[in-house]
Amino acid sequence: MDYRKALDIGRARADIAAKALLRWTGVEAMAVCAVKPGRDGERWLPVGEQIYKEIARDDGFRGGGDYHLLVVDEDGTTKACSRKRFPLVEALRLADRLPLPVAAGGELSQVLQERDLREDAREHGLHVEV
Numbered sequence: 001m002d003y004r005k006a007l008d009i010g011r012a013r014a015d016i017a018a019k020a021l022l023r024w025t026g027v028e029a030m031a032v033c034a035v036k037p038g039r040d041g042e043r044w045l046p047v048g049e050q051i052y053k054e055i056a057r058d059d060g061f062r063g064g065g066d067y068h069l070l071v072v073d074e075d076g077t078t079k080a081c082s083r084k085r086f087p088l089v090e091a092l093r094l095a096d097r098l099p100l101p102v103a104a105g106g107e108l109s110q111v112l113q114e115r116d117l118r119e120d121a122r123e124h125g126l127h128v129e130v
Contacts, residue, residue, distance in 0.1 A: 003035065003044045010034030010046030017051055017071035017080035025069065025094045028083045036077045048073030052103035055091050055111070056081070067091035072103050 014031035021029035038045045054070040056078075066085035070078050086094065088111070095108060102109050 001038065001042055001044055001046070006035045006044040006046045008046075010036075013047050013049065013073075014079040020051065020100075021069065021071055021080050021082065021098065024098045025082075027069065027094060029069075029071075029080050030083055031080050032078045036075070047077050047079045048075060050074040051079070051100055052106075053095050053098045053100040053108060054078075054103040054106045055088075055095060055108045057107065058085050069094050069098070071098075071100070072106070076103060076106065 011031065011034045014034050018029040018031045021027065033047055035044050035046055037043075050073055052072050052074070054072045054076070055067045056070055057065060057067050059065055064085070066087055068085055069082040069091055071080040072078050082094075092111065092115075095102075102112065
């Protein structure tokens with residue numbers, strides 16, 4: 001696809017993702033990526049139409065290990081993210097408010113699975129059969 005066309009389509013999709021993030025969580029968000037490298041001979045593709053929620057830990061110079069809330073496409077390409085970083089507990093609370101499916105195999109999926117395992121272990125520990 002022509003870069004200009006892919007960029008126009010991708011910008012619209014990224015803007016929608018940023019608006020959804022703001023609308024459902026109340027946190028300021030920004031559009032991030034509009035295009036991605038193509039495959040099968042395509043030079044550029046717009047970010048995908050599908051939207052999923054995700055988190056990303058920021059261990060950079062100022063990130064301090066806090067998390068951004070993301071909206072990604074079906075390939076995991078980030079379309080929008082929160083401007084601020086949040087502690088994990090707050091990031092999970094905000095992600096719960098976002099009525100989108102969780103990105104498969106991503107960091108949010110892993111954190112939620114670990115949380116569920118801890119809760120299951122606690123539940124089993126409280127109900128010991130004698």
